[in-house]
Amino acid sequence: MKNNRRYDLSERLIHFFRNLDLDDGTAPHLPEEWGWSNIAEPPKFSAMFLMRCAIRHGRIWATWAMRSRVRTIYGPNPAICFTDMPTAAFLEASFERQKAGQKISSMALTFSKKHMFDLGARPVIYGLTEDNVSIPSGGGGGPRIIPVSAMPYGEQYRYVAYYPTGSRRVDWTHEREWRWRYNGSLKEFESEIVQHGQVNGVRDIPGLDIYNQTLNNIGVIVNTDEEAKMVLHDVLVLVDRRQISPTTYDYVFVSDKIPSPATIRDPDSEQEAIANATIDLTEFITPKPQRDHRLAQRVKAISLEVEASAGDPKVGEPGGCWLWLVDNVHVLTRALLNCGNVVINREGKYLMPLHLSNGERALRQREEITTELAQRLGKEFGIESGYYSVLASNDPNGLPFYNDNHINNERHYNLSCYGLS
Numbered sequence: 001m002k003n004n005r006r007y008d009l010s011e012r013l014i015h016f017f018r019n020l021d022l023d024d025g026t027a028p029h030l031p032e033e034w035g036w037s038n039i040a041e042p043p044k045f046s047a048m049f050l051m052r053c054a055i056r057h058g059r060i061w062a063t064w065a066m067r068s069r070v071r072t073i074y075g076p077n078p079a080i081c082f083t084d085m086p087t088a089a090f091l092e093a094s095f096e097r098q099k100a101g102q103k104i105s106s107m108a109l110t111f112s113k114k115h116m117f118d119l120g121a122r123p124v125i126y127g128l129t130e131d132n133v134s135i136p137s138g139g140g141g142g143p144r145i146i147p148v149s150a151m152p153y154g155e156q157y158r159y160v161a162y163y164p165t166g167s168r169r170v171d172w173t174h175e176r177e178w179r180w181r182y183n184g185s186l187k188e189f190e191s192e193i194v195q196h197g198q199v200n201g202v203r204d205i206p207g208l209d210i211y212n213q214t215l216n217n218i219g220v221i222v223n224t225d226e227e228a229k230m231v232l233h234d235v236l237v238l239v240d241r242r243q244i245s246p247t248t249y250d251y252v253f254v255s256d257k258i259p260s261p262a263t264i265r266d267p268d269s270e271q272e273a274i275a276n277a278t279i280d281l282t283e284f285i286t287p288k289p290q291r292d293h294r295l296a297q298r299v300k301a302i303s304l305e306v307e308a309s310a311g312d313p314k315v316g317e318p319g320g321c322w323l324w325l326v327d328n329v330h331v332l333t334r335a336l337l338n339c340g341n342v343v344i345n346r347e348g349k350y351l352m353p354l355h356l357s358n359g360e361r362a363l364r365q366r367e368e369i370t371t372e373l374a375q376r377l378g379k380e381f382g383i384e385s386g387y388y389s390v391l392a393s394n395d396p397n398g399l400p401f402y403n404d405n406h407i408n409n410e411r412h413y414n415l416s417c418y419g420l421s
Helices: 046-059 087-099 113-118 153-158 189-195 226-238 267-276 291-309 331-338 363-381
Strands: 012-016 032-033 060-061 079-083 109-110 177-181 200-201 207-209 217-224 249-254 321-324 350-353 387-391
Touching: 012 087, 012 207, 046 060, 046 109, 046 217, 046 226, 060 200, 079 153, 087 217, 087 267, 087 387, 109 113, 113 177, 153 177, 189 200, 207 217, 217 226, 226 291, 291 331, 291 363, 321 363, 331 350, 331 363
Parallel strands: 032 200, 217 249
Antiparallel strands: 012 079, 012 109, 060 207, 079 177, 109 217, 321 350, 321 387
């Protein structure tokens, strides 16, 4: 291990996401329901959208890595692909291959190689020793099983074709690939595909639950500062809901912040760049009692002022109504959350129940009061907020009756068209 600190080696595995197009024969099976404010508009899905889905759901899909509707992963098990290229090499390769129109992006999650090895990830095997092995063509998209005499059944997911000479040259060694094999049952997944052509939800697709394993110190690679803020938004929701610990994610690396990948080829330079990209959630998750109480009291006072100007209670439809605090890193959102005044629903919305002296007001009137409160808070604190309501229910996870339109807020909403021209 002492010889591993070299510019051409890495202690991490990188799983990159790429744009998907349902019409080109390379896309895996996708879910009908994406959940958690993910807005999918087929047939194209951006790499950033798919990476944020993986972060939000804590799941990376195992697939057959289809090309021209043919499986490139052999054997009975789908798998997840990684590369052990250093960050600089990965960025250089992704930028150049994107320019050439190849299916890759620089959007990625990174994991400790040791942790992934403990979970079963292994380097791929490029080619076979015997030249006369009959390799199945995989026509029709079905399984590709190599004769067991040439390669054990359970290791076939690791096989990658390699023909560096002759008329039909195939060489993927530049990817320095590792794979993690899915060992669970495929029965329900395959049944849904046969019956409906797709599965219902994100978690119905075979994959690795990255939050239910021993993984921590996960890294994220994005292109821009705004994309880093989107990732921070998603990670903070998970931490606030106590679905992950504050140390589950280690860093968000922004490639635009370095002059070029060449500047981080040296291991020390790479480590320094990653250290500068460390996610420090301390400022967000550490309560500040005096500040938090003061801000919570101010919001309550404004709420009562707005209610007082709303006139007498009106009769109408019942239901729950909340103030939706769209910006989850804003000091006001953090203060109200620390004071126990905010709940986070399954769509990742930070919702504050109204401070009303009269609870008999109709839902429509409470929506109007909340809208006015949002405007007041916007003027005083510069925070984006609005109302969120559920008809005939006080469950914040109920089907929303209506909420203010913040559809252009790309930190809360994960849009499948993001970054696509």
